[in-house]
Amino acid sequence: MKKNILTKSISLLFLIALPFAAGLMTGKLRGIPFIMTRGEYSIGIYVGDSPFDLKPHSEAVNPVITARDVTDIPADFVADPFLIQENGSWYMFFEIFNSSTDQGDIGLAVSTDGKIWDYDRVVLNESFHLSYPYIFKWEGDYYMIPESKEAFSVNLYKAEQFPYAWKQVRTLLKGNYSDPSIIHYNDRWWIFVAERNDILRLFYSGSLEGDWTEHPQSPVVLHNLRIARPSGRVIDLGDTLVRFTQDCEQVYGEKVNAFMITELTPE
Incomplete structure (x- = not known):
């Protein structure tokens, strides 16, 4: 990891996309029959006084959203949740x-209290x-x-009618990039x-x-499965930024770490 960009590691012990057993899968590996549980991803809500002190919400029943809640397309799993609040609703x-197309679509769920969630629809x-x-x-508009990455691009969408109608307004980057995480900091945008x-x-x-x-x-992390891949929103704590990462060293997304960004400049 290179200096002036990312430094101190903080242990973080929460998962928002939660695997759970959803049945059995059988097959053969090198001619040998096997049987194993099939995992899915679901979404849970954790709360705390800071991003580093989180626990399951005492009044929520996790998971709050699963593939079984999706009503408009056949769903294998749900994952990668991002929250935003507007006019008293989450x-x-x-x-x-989507199991019928073998690709991901973007869905929406809504809550008035952050505890009980209702699936709405696919929005993108x-x-x-x-x-x-x-x-x-940003400046009164939602993006x-x-x-x-399947389209070999990082694309920016703008809400024409929040939260349902979205239009692509620009391709920001070209490349085979995963989990783009953006923040506005010190009069610049960073991804x-x-x-x-x-x-x-x-x-x-x-x-x-x-x-x-x-x-x-750049690259600011090279050949390190533990700390490279982003895992959620970059948080501005006022005097420092915090970047979340997936630990993929043993298993994809096995756990989440947090890193303080102590200095971020274009040099």
Whole structure:
């Protein structure tokens, strides 16, 4: 990891996309029959006084959203949730893996209290796989950057009618990038993207829809499965930024770590 970009590691013990057993799968491996449980992903709600002190919500029943809640498409699993609040309601955008098309679509669930959630509908469906719907508000408008590496691009969408209608307004980056995570900090926009599970690249721009430049020290993480791939929203705590990562060293998304970004400059 290169200096001036990412430094101190913090242990973080919560999972928002939760695997659970959903049946049995049988087959043969090198001619030998096997039987194993088939895992799915679901979505749970955890709360706490800080991002580093989280526990299951005492008044919520986890998981709050599963594939069985999806009513408009056949769903294998749900994952990659992002939350945003508007006019007293919570909106959860997340990946739904559509079993009829073998690709991810972006779904929506709504809650008035953050504890009880109602599935609404698919709000974004493209001809390619979508996941990781990183949603944010900027200058009164809502934007979303879902993962779209199957299209070899990082695309910016803007809400024409929040939360249901979205239009792609710009391609920010071209490349085979996973889990794009954006933040506005010190008058610049910054995007962290994973190239494979062990490489993290960093780009910056003076404006959201402007031209993007790769940081001269990018890739900022190289050949490290534990700390490269993003795992959620980059948080601005005022005096520092916190970037969440998936630990993929043993198993994809086995756990989540948090890293303080103590200095972030274009040099």
